[in-house]
Amino acid sequence: MHHYLFARTIQSILVLFGVLVLVFFMVRLTGDPAALMLSREASPEAVAAFREQMGFNRPVVVQFADFLRRAAGGDFGSSLRYRTPAFQMILERLPATLQLAGVAMLIAVGVAIPLGLIGGARPGSIWDTLARVVGLLGQSVPNFWLALIMILVFAVRLRWLPSFGRDEWRSVLMPAFVLGLAPMGQLVRLMRSAVLEIRGEDFIRTAYSKGLATHVVYQRHILRNAIMPLISVFGVQFGYLLGGSIYIETIFAWPGIGRMIAEAVAGRDFPLVQAIALFSSLVVVGLNILTDLAYALIDPRIRYGT
Numbered sequence: 001m002h003h004y005l006f007a008r009t010i011q012s013i014l015v016l017f018g019v020l021v022l023v024f025f026m027v028r029l030t031g032d033p034a035a036l037m038l039s040r041e042a043s044p045e046a047v048a049a050f051r052e053q054m055g056f057n058r059p060v061v062v063q064f065a066d067f068l069r070r071a072a073g074g075d076f077g078s079s080l081r082y083r084t085p086a087f088q089m090i091l092e093r094l095p096a097t098l099q100l101a102g103v104a105m106l107i108a109v110g111v112a113i114p115l116g117l118i119g120g121a122r123p124g125s126i127w128d129t130l131a132r133v134v135g136l137l138g139q140s141v142p143n144f145w146l147a148l149i150m151i152l153v154f155a156v157r158l159r160w161l162p163s164f165g166r167d168e169w170r171s172v173l174m175p176a177f178v179l180g181l182a183p184m185g186q187l188v189r190l191m192r193s194a195v196l197e198i199r200g201e202d203f204i205r206t207a208y209s210k211g212l213a214t215h216v217v218y219q220r221h222i223l224r225n226a227i228m229p230l231i232s233v234f235g236v237q238f239g240y241l242l243g244g245s246i247y248i249e250t251i252f253a254w255p256g257i258g259r260m261i262a263e264a265v266a267g268r269d270f271p272l273v274q275a276i277a278l279f280s281s282l283v284v285v286g287l288n289i290l291t292d293l294a295y296a297l298i299d300p301r302i303r304y305g306t
Contacts, residue, residue: 008292012285016278020071023277024064027270054080067274076278077271079264086275090257096166097256100249101241103172104180109234112184116191117223123196131192138185147178147251164253175252179245183237187230194226228295235291239284 042050051057055066070077076086111134119131154174155163162171198204199222207217242257249258257276264272 005289008289012289015285016281019277019281020068020274021064023274024067025060027265027268027273028060071278076275079272080269081267081272086272087279089260089272090275090279093255093257093260096254097242097245097249097258099166100172100176100179100245100254100256101238103176104241105183105234105238106180107177108180108184108187108237112187113191113227113230116188117195117218117226119188120192120195120226121199121218121222128192131188135185135189135192138181138183138188141181143178143181144247144251146181147175147248150174150178151251166255171252175245175248175254179241179248183233183241186233186237190229190233191226194229195222198222198225231294232291235287235294236284239280239287242280242283 048057055063058066067077074087078085079089082089115127115131115134119125119128122128151163151174154161161174162168163174165171204217204221207221212220245254245256245258246262247258248254249256250262253259257280261273261276263269264276
């Protein structure tokens with residue numbers, strides 16, 4: 001286990017470094033931030049002074065080396081637009097994104113596990129058909145289109161839910177459902193397939209031959225083994241929900257990290273984009289490691305070495 005953790009740590013450091021390299025150089029391909037930060041009437045002297053003040057007149061390699069040095073000390077720079085430390089802005093928006101992603105995952109898991117379990121237990125039934133439909137919709141319906149349709153129906157026509165903002169508990173329902181539909185579809189398909197496969201195993205027939213009730217067999221044996229494939233998907237999907245909610249947060253005006261990165265990219269706010277990319281990468285890498293560790297704790301047959 002120690003050898004595995006050491007290897008994963010080294011791998012994670014290399015991944016984070018690669019992300020920093022890609023983000024740092026790609027954001028500079030979007031154009032000169034001085035063109036957005038200064039008015040069109042700004043003189044060439046004012047533009048040159050702005051670039052010198054922000055350090056954009058230096059070679060890109062020198063800027064990258066300086067960024068790495070400051071990032072190693074916990075300084076990710078300040079937002080060009082808001083003049084606020086980038087990491088502080090991330091921490092301010094993080095609770096909203098965590099709330100949205102958490103509720104979305106609860107909805108996805110709360111629907112996918114029981115529906116996939118019942119659908120796999122009763123193939124060909126109405127529940128099985130419903131599980132397959134949910135799986136298909138989750139993998140095929142564009143979330144931005146669904147968001148607009150739900151706003152039109154539940155906010156404009158029926159006036160049941162607010163269409164934007166983060167004011168009350170009802171405001172999280174629509175964006176969370178839209179964001180959680182994709183992982184819901186994937187989880188319900190995996191759960192149904194796992195149940196269909198496990199229910200035909202020899203140890204299940206042995207459990208029935210011992211006189212165990214059907215609900216006991218499903219609770220103790222089928223459900224426990226069917227959950228295993230979902231663990232890795234759960235970690236990956238939760239990382240996706242934290243970093244992939246840009247469109248949803250923008251459509252619903254949700255004050256989270258996803259909306260902030262959309263504004264930062266549009267405004268060529270280099271330090272803020274770099275800080276968000278690094279933070280999102282840390283979250284995804286950390287969730288992947290925790291998922292692997294959870295696998296080993298739940299299933300004693302899995303070992304990652306000594």
